[in-house]
Amino acid sequence: MATIKEELRAAVKKLFDEDRIDYFVGYVEDYGHTFPAILAKGSDLSRLTFDRKSYNNLADFLPELRGSRVGLVCKQCEVRTLNVLAAEGQIERDKLVVVGVPCPAMVDPRKLPADEAGLDDLDESYWQEKCRRCLERNTPFADVFVGERASTPTPAEGWPLLQEVEAMSAEERLAWWREQMSLCIRCYACRLACPLCYCHQCFVEDNKPQWLDKSVRPENNLHYHIIRAIHLAGRCIECQECSRVCPVGIPVDVLNNVLARDFAERFGYLAGETAEAKPALTHYERDDKEDFIL
Amino acid sequence: MAAEYYRLSKDKVAELFERARADYDVVAKTRDANGNLVYGRPVSFDDVAFVDEQPPMSAKAFALPQTEALVRYERENDKIRAEGPEAPTRDILIFGVNMCDATAFDIIDRVFRWDYLDDPYLGRRAQTTQFALACASIQQDCFCDRISYDEDGVDAVAYDLEGSYLIKVQTEKGRTLVERYKDLFATEDGDAESSIKAFKEKAGTAKKEPMLESAKPALEKAFEHADWEILASTCIGCGVCTYVCPTCHCFDIQDEGGSSRGRRLRVWDHCTGRTFTAMAAEQPRDRQYKRYRQRLLHKFWYYPERFGPLLCTGCGRCITHCPVKINIRELVEYFGGLKDTPPGGARHGK
Ligand code: SF4
Ligand code: SF4
Ligand code: SF4
Ligand code: SF4
Numbered sequence: 092m093a094t095i096k097e098e099l100r101a102a103v104k105k106l107f108d109e110d111r112i113d114y115f116v117g118y119v120e121d122y123g124h125t126f127p128a129i130l131a132k133g134s135d136l137s138r139l140t141f142d143r144k145s146y147n148n149l150a151d152f153l154p155e156l157r158g159s160r161v162g163l164v165c166k167q168c169e170v171r172t173l174n175v176l177a178a179e180g181q182i183e184r185d186k187l188v189v190v191g192v193p194c195p196a197m198v199d200p201r202k203l204p205a206d207e208a209g210l211d212d213l214d215e216s217y218w219q220e221k222c223r224r225c226l227e228r229n230t231p232f233a234d235v236f237v238g239e240r241a242s243t244p245t246p247a248e249g250w251p252l253l254q255e256v257e258a259m260s261a262e263e264r265l266a267w268w269r270e271q272m273s274l275c276i277r278c279y280a281c282r283l284a285c286p287l288c289y290c291h292q293c294f295v296e297d298n299k300p301q302w303l304d305k306s307v308r309p310e311n312n313l314h315y316h317i318i319r320a321i322h323l324a325g326r327c328i329e330c331q332e333c334s335r336v337c338p339v340g341i342p343v344d345v346l347n348n349v350l351a352r353d354f355a356e357r358f359g360y361l362a363g364e365t366a367e368a369k370p371a372l373t374h375y376e377r378d379d380k381e382d383f384i385l
Numbered sequence: 386m387a388a389e390y391y392r393l394s395k396d397k398v399a400e401l402f403e404r405a406r407a408d409y410d411v412v413a414k415t416r417d418a419n420g421n422l423v424y425g426r427p428v429s430f431d432d433v434a435f436v437d438e439q440p441p442m443s444a445k446a447f448a449l450p451q452t453e454a455l456v457r458y459e460r461e462n463d464k465i466r467a468e469g470p471e472a473p474t475r476d477i478l479i480f481g482v483n484m485c486d487a488t489a490f491d492i493i494d495r496v497f498r499w500d501y502l503d504d505p506y507l508g509r510r511a512q513t514t515q516f517a518l519a520c521a522s523i524q525q526d527c528f529c530d531r532i533s534y535d536e537d538g539v540d541a542v543a544y545d546l547e548g549s550y551l552i553k554v555q556t557e558k559g560r561t562l563v564e565r566y567k568d569l570f571a572t573e574d575g576d577a578e579s580s581i582k583a584f585k586e587k588a589g590t591a592k593k594e595p596m597l598e599s600a601k602p603a604l605e606k607a608f609e610h611a612d613w614e615i616l617a618s619t620c621i622g623c624g625v626c627t628y629v630c631p632t633c634h635c636f637d638i639q640d641e642g643g644s645s646r647g648r649r650l651r652v653w654d655h656c657t658g659r660t661f662t663a664m665a666a667e668q669p670r671d672r673q674y675k676r677y678r679q680r681l682l683h684k685f686w687y688y689p690e691r692f693g694p695l696l697c698t699g700c701g702r703c704i705t706h707c708p709v710k711i712n713i714r715e716l717v718e719y720f721g722g723l724k725d726t727p728p729g730g731a732r733h734g735k
Contacts, residue, residue, distance in 0.1 A: 122704075126729070128619065137730060151621065307652065
């Protein structure tokens with residue numbers, strides 16, 4: 092039986108051979124890592140893979156490739172990105188070929204064992220947080236599906252860190268965030284790895300006026316994170332890439348996650364759930380709840 | 386000075402740490418609030434991680450802080466009061482620093498004492514002593530074995546020879562450290578250099594050909610190579626590789642405050658970012674791959690051209706922590722003619 096890698100390579104070859112795409116964004120393996128690559132007709136497809144280290148949300152590369160016909164691998168938890176990007180006019184959905192995959196759950200890069208021989212067998216104590224709570228492992232509305240469909244997982248209840256933070260008093264929580272913010276080096280990897288932070292000029296880069304001081308201090312760092320969280324309110328699709336890429340291990344996505352949950356509770360809205368859904372903050376419905384508006 | 390060798394028995398390391406705290410501001414690897422490894426100020430040896438493992442952030446911030454006030458000023462009526470940068474009040478000892486971090490200081494020094502003497506930086510360096518712990522096994526992304534830099538310039542290095550540490554001292558600052566706590570150190574009678582050589586062979590850190598210095602002639606011809614655009618096309622332009630790097634040292638000067646009080650700051654900056662040097666005119670490299678190329682060529686061509694060694698200690702952090710795992714070693718090998726296949730396989734252009 093063909094492995095998922097073989098199926099994937101064959102499927103991508105077919106897409107190029109049939110001239111359905113100009114580029115393919117996928118994961119390749121080399122030097123012990125799995126990482127994104129942008130491939131074109133004639134590229135070496137023999138390193139394409141999909142494994143437990145296929146972390147990146149590849150939609151991050153789509154706005155740059157706008158105008159071209161692009162194929163990409165999309166995990167279930169990332170597929171909502173495409174709807175948000177399309178609704179916001181950043182991509183042309185009909186120019187995309189989505190390759191769906193059965194997801195084996197990603198291993199938290201901070202818990203990767205030195206010997207990766209048993210990678211496929213690592214249990215949920217090694218997984219990324221989102222994978223512990225995952226409800227469905229197969230990519231919905233994929234144009235091409237490779238591999239054997241995954242069975243329905245049994246999700247873990249709740250997110251321990253989030254519960255811990257929510258149980259804190261307001262003062263404790265502020266102190267906790269201050270501590271986290273004292274670690275931040277403002278490399279902006281969280282913003283740049285985020286597929287929905289695609290602004291060409293981010294407010295952090297403006298200097299006339301300069302909204303945000305460049306000095307790296309907890310107050311300024313928090314300022315950055317709060318504005319970013321607000322800019323992502325009702326848009327974040329919870330792929331957790333911001334936290335995954337943070338070199339100093341700040342769980343940035345706690346902020347985004349709480350806002351996403353507020354949208355679910357207040358508006359019954361899940362960002363990118365359907366292709367038709369209008370962006371929550373720019374769209375008004377007569378029956379929108381108003382009980383919390385002053 | 387000629388190198389000197391000593392022995393430090395393993396059960397004396399804690400005592401060395403505790404006693405050094407009387408004379409130095411001791412920095413060592415420890416765990417932060419999230420349990421991640423950082424260089425910090427552990428209050429007791431129980432919190433010290435005297436291990437090989439590399440913290441994501443290097444030790445460079447102790448010589449080159451991410452944010453530093455070069456001038457603070459305050460105006461009252463017609464009087465203006467200005468203060469220069471704050472020097473550390475105590476000497477710093479970096480206890481158990483990784484070799485790839487320790488060697489980096491000497492590399493940055495060359496820039497900061499080149500045509501202009503950078504007093505705040507050089508002052509801190511004069512106050513810093515490195516007590517390095519040599520790694521007992523090389524990790525996946527590390528490539529210090531491919532870079533000529535060795536113990537050069539490191540004040541004191543500890544090699545774990547099972548029962549005890551062999552200590553190699555090479556500078557006056559290193560000698561002061563040993564002199565201060567003399568009773569903890571024994572003299573080394575054996576052939577220390579042979580023991581060190583054997584240690585490195587076993588650790589996998591002994592030098593291996595081809596060394597990356599040899600890539601320079603080919604790199605000089607590769608500026609216009611068509612594959613830069615393809616191989617660096619996934620770079621997202623964050624600051625991770627440069628901020629975690631022990632040798633990257635670019636900074637921006639920023640003013641904060643107003644007419645009555647404020648600060649002129651030096652803040653780390655990075656060539657891979659969209660707004661690098663934008664305050665002067667604009668980022669001269671209009672595409673992301675050109676920004677990545679700048680980082681690589683600065684390290685393996687431009688800096689060595691002027692200063693001799695590479696602007697890289699082979700710590701591998703920029704690979705480990707890169708969100709898209711761009712591999713500088715592989716790219717140097719490829720563009721430097723040491724390897725035929727590009728990392729991730731042949732790709733065709735965007
Ligand atoms: S959340 Fe689900 S689909 Fe997403 S990476 Fe984890 S297991 Fe895969
Ligand atoms: S990735 Fe981490 S360190 Fe970098 S800006 Fe974001 S939170 Fe700060
Ligand atoms: S090489 Fe990697 S770490 Fe460096 S700027 Fe590009 S994406 Fe960021
Ligand atoms: S360039 Fe990369 S490998 Fe070299 S010293 Fe900097 S972070 Fe380490």
